[in-house]
Amino acid sequence: MHNSLLTFPFSKDNTRSKALFLLLTVAMELGGGQFFIAPDGNDADPGTLLEPKATVSASLNLLTAGDTLLVRGGTYINNSTVTIGSDYDGTDGLRYYLMAYENESPLFDFSTSNFGLRGFRLNASYWSIKGLSIKGAGDNGLQISGGSYNFIENCAFFENRDTGLQLSNGAAYNQIINCDSYYNADPPDYGDADGFAPKLDVGTGNYFYGCRAWGNCDDGWDGYMRGASDVTTILDSCWTWGNGYLPDGSDPGSQANGNGFKMGGGDNSNADALMHHFELTNCLAFNNKAKGFDQNNNLGSMTLLNCSGYGNLTANYRISRELNEGQFLRVKNSVSHFGETQLGDFALQETNSWLNGISVDDDDFISISTIHADNPRQPDGSLPEIDFMHLASGSDLIDSGTDIGLGYNGNAPDLGAFESSITSTYAKEDGLRAGFKLGQNYPNPFNPATQIDYYLPESSAVRLVVLDLRGRELIRLSDNSQVAGHHSVSWDGKNSRGQTVAGGLYFYRLEVSGGIITQKMLLLK
Ligand SMILES: [Ca+2]
Ligand SMILES: [Ca+2]
Ligand SMILES: [Ca+2]
Ligand SMILES: [Ca+2]
Incomplete structure (x- = not known):
């Protein structure tokens, strides 16, 4: 690796x-x-x-x-x-x-x-x-x-x-x-x-x-x-x-x-x-x-990012009851096809498929056949590769999303649960995004320390942070201006206060001028 x-x-x-x-x-x-x-x-x-x-x-x-x-x-x-x-x-x-x-x-x-x-x-x-x-x-x-x-x-x-x-x-x-x-x-x-x-x-x-x-x-x-x-x-x-x-x-x-x-x-x-x-x-x-x-009857906060609903009989999405004071509903980059979307006025929405004049039909997807969803997992335990709800070339769902810090292909995030590898033809070029890379950390899983490599096609402001599963920043590994080429940093499993963090999954996120890439790593104790 x-x-x-x-x-x-x-x-x-x-x-x-x-x-x-x-x-x-x-x-x-x-x-x-x-x-x-x-x-x-x-x-x-x-x-x-x-x-x-x-x-x-x-x-x-x-x-x-x-x-x-x-x-x-x-x-x-x-x-x-x-x-x-x-x-x-x-x-x-x-x-x-x-x-x-x-x-x-x-x-x-x-x-x-x-x-x-x-x-x-x-x-x-x-x-x-x-x-x-x-x-x-x-x-x-x-x-x-x-x-x-x-x-x-x-x-x-x-x-x-x-x-x-x-x-x-x-x-x-x-x-x-x-x-x-x-x-x-x-x-x-x-x-x-x-x-x-x-x-x-x-x-x-x-x-x-x-x-x-x-x-x-x-x-x-x-x-x-x-x-x-x-x-x-x-x-x-x-x-x-x-x-x-x-x-x-x-x-x-x-x-x-x-x-x-x-x-x-x-x-x-x-x-x-x-x-x-x-x-x-x-x-x-x-x-x-x-x-x-x-x-259901939840009055707490709900965040739905890049989700897909299809053919659910009562509704694909139903979150319509007013929440408790101070709570919020955020729904972004999500898709609904063959089903109702019932969100309360209080919903904070951005670039969902039922907004902004986007139209969703079968042709937006490589397949709407559900029969492979229960296929055996891949040998390493990950989800099977399926075509269902994956976006087809020419779909207006491609690159129509909002950057929510999760990384994406092409010029912008797609809508729905599966980011396409297809770049929309109408969107403008983003030269830097095409070139910068964030490698998988190694070793991974790791204990106590691991190394993270990344590549910059041109010099850029760089921020590399480690986040917990809630997206809270634990430590900043890089935060400066760096020249083009390969770079490498190590993380010793400690937060910015020098405390050793618990075992589990963590994100590391690279931000450069022009984009963000996020990966996961597993600290095993
Ligand atoms: Ca029941
Ligand atoms: Ca139940
Ligand atoms: Ca469409
Ligand atoms: Ca995209």
Whole structure:
């Protein structure tokens, strides 16, 4: 990766997912102990590669922070909840790892467990869980209950009898990366099973990247609040569709709400004026039974940037209820096709497809066929490459957006969730933008330090900053005038006050005269 100076955003997904792919390797290099379970293992055995144990539960007492429990492929039949208690809290510097072994595919099947029993319950913090599938639980597939700063990566949750992955009891700052949650359904009422639910008494700062939720009987994402308020959830590059139905396409009734991204608040009266602030970027909602992007009763702030809604039956966007004092709704660079857009007058809008005389029809897209959305993920866990809602040559959605600091191709950001590599023919040239580059940091993931390379085609004012997931500046690595050519800076994982920051995903952003490029990096502790 050292030599691959790549121009944003062609490289955005690839480089990031490569980075995530390295996570397992890095875990191995951290020097913690390794233990193993296998479907044909035995809990009386020591938990080595050759003599694996059979269950996670029986392996926990082998583990201390920094250790890895590797899960061999195959099916694990479970009849009871696997609980990881808060006595297994890691620290920012020393995580616990629960991961599929190499490229194997372990499945935890709870189908024979009683109704009401969760599959996994994670009460602990600083765990990295990767590569597991969890199906058939009598309640949530995985509930993160109070645990924080966990990484859940490349996991799948399906056919559970309540929400696939739920975060509750103050769970905060968890990062859910490249996970799928589908066909979860809770008979007999079918009223509660969502794909991903940061809801009820969830904590703040939870982050979803590259996740998909489809075919859940209730909602794709649900941020309904009870017993908590004023929390923030961030979604980046997430897709949700076909919620509100059963897997055979039938409608299980009115309790099954069928929204894509349902952004919270309390019940219908919301007498407590509960707030769940949502920030959605590059997100896609289509063919849901009700709304694609749904305020529900949320009275907090919502930001939708470069989102796409298509064919959601009630509305693609419905955020019309007045917010609490001081809260805001921002919607920019977003697209609506085949569906209503119902935004209150208070919405702060810029360059959306329903503004400014832009017209949206099928010809704006390479494809409006949705059939590939549930394709298998790429080998590194990233979303499949699809044509759906990607912009076709000649579309007036190309380069019609507002610069919101996310980077783009061509002369301006496009509208919708997928930035095209096509440059509009009518827009004027931007010579500098065509030439400057920001490389993927290396190593990545990293600990404790990493290097960032960039290239300037001509001398320019340069500012290179590190941001957290909320976009808050942690430190300025460059802030001066620089000559043309290659440049390189390193970051030691500390903020401007010299404090070491927590592990997790961070942005680094290069601003030069003429444009901005942003990339992500993963600090692993
Ligand atoms: Ca419901
Ligand atoms: Ca719901
Ligand atoms: Ca058009
Ligand atoms: Ca563009």
